[in-house]
Amino acid sequence: MSIKTYSQAIKDVIAEEMRKDDAVFIMGEDIAEAGGIFTCTKGLLKEFGSERVRNTPISEAGFVGAGVGAASCGLRPIVELMYMDFAYLAMDQILNQAAKIRYMFGGNVKIPMVIRGQQGIGRGNAGQHSQSVESLFMHIPGVKVVMPSSPSEAAGLLRTAIRDDNPVMFFEHKALYATKGEVPDDPEYSIPFGKANIIREGKDATVICSHLYVQKALNEAEKLAKKNIDIEIIDPRTLIPFDKTTIIKSVKKTGRAIIVHEAHKIAGWGAEIAATIMEEAFEYLDAPVLRLGAKHCTLPFNLGLENAVVPQQEDISKAVKKTLYIS
């Protein structure tokens, strides 16, 4: 085990996979000499050269599309988007091209490609640089959706993403880059997609969350424990594919479920999970499934306003208590 930051963990896996497989290369804005503005590609240019570590112009539709083409011709591109908000500029290439090519072409082509980058609040970047956009990509069939919440998850899931033969949207969180954690040294360490992580076992209610809310839920779990409320925390890790089994099993045990995400609540992924729980474990529920997500509002610049839009840590306990009918 080594202690690494989330960004180091990402960089190391990219480097290891590039060493093992010549087909892997990376491109994106400011990733070469500068090493990425969040340092996730630092030193890669020096080791692998400008053929495989490419700065792109500010042309998201162009270079994401070039990734799709290169992937269909046998390479395994990793495309960095500086902010996942910029995926909007490349939406056609992601959702009309990458996502559909294999199916439309009758299975004749595959697109082994990772589109990775950071998203979310935390730097006062306002409306166009603070969004959590993962839910958008769940709705269109053909792309996998990954949400690593810690350095080891980032490492294990990124390795699986790079080796996956499908387009993978890999959502990092800007406020996680500096967090540290143990990461296995095994250069084959990987976490399979579709396998949720039970972060904490508990019997009274199931809290399903990812990214920043994992730590926040753990913090609240301690406070709740003092009041004899014992919550189970589950990080789905990947939203497509989705580990229904683990979550349904947990809800059958606790009878209560709360889904928490930074993405907007309306039509966010919490809705999908809530509906699934209703369909598959309705008779086990002792309270309505609750969702916490951002208000239906653009992320504001002002910090006080931003906090008013996204769920706050204490909201988790409030929701848990609500499902337990405790005021």
Add this chain to the structure above:
Amino acid sequence: MIDKERLIWIYKTMLRIRKFEERALSLFESDKLRGSVHLYIGEEAIAATVCSLLRDTDYITSTHRGHGHCIAKGGDLKKAMAELMGKETGFCKGRGGSMHIVDMSKGNLGANAIVGGGIPIAVGGALAASIKKTDQVTVSFFGDGASNQGTFHEGINLAAIWKLPIIFVCENNEFGISVPVKQSTSVKDISVRSKSYDIPGHTVNGNDVFEINKVMEEAIARAKKGEGPTLIECKTYRWFGHWIGDPQLYRTKDEVEAWKEKCPIKTLKKYFLDEKELSKNELDEIEKVIDKEADDAVEFAINSPEPDPSTVMENVFTDIVNF
């Protein structure tokens, strides 16, 4: 031709931008201001000269590096500083911050944190003027980096086929964050891209108000005659990092210092003195007034209230949308 009055206006505007940003920088460094703040210092001649030829009814679109455009278009320093600090009294009530300043009363259709995002919007401003048959012109400001976005190419082509009254002003400051233009861009002079759309293109010294003025006057005349768009590339340089804290490994200190010698404010000041247009005393007086204006803006911003979180859902739509 720039008459004396307008030249003094350009000078004052450049100073206003400079002094505003110097204060924004120190507020940021003392943790009184947060977020993404991109300084325009060194590039002031472009916004000031271009906007000296525009009326309040003419439109601009701006960028993430937008303080200069906002101020040159007549934006109030107080409201601008308040916005940078996220205050209720800011241009956008603290919702937008540095990268999203708008000032409709002065024809500023807004800054944009998406590189190239403003270009088609400017085309839309010109389209509105054309449909409404007004004599308004629109200027779209954007960086060298933005000229590699599809929006640049699609926007210029639209403006060219519809002969819209618009001027595309590319501020080429040699870098897009850390990437030098020669690495990201297929042409040495971005103005040659005008040829693809069969419109006039010019490359000028972006630190020289007279050069910028000359091509801008031609472009405005052309726009008003219904002959269509012009692409103007202004070569310039940003003195500070891309963002505050940028390690700037992509350039040398010497290079930055050499550009500081080409300071547009210093150059124009020297011109005034050499040509005996203004005395040292008069120039000092101008500076004093603007220093005060900038200080007042800071004081106003600091003393302004934070937005009330209970109002956060206002303006998502024009009406109340329930769900």
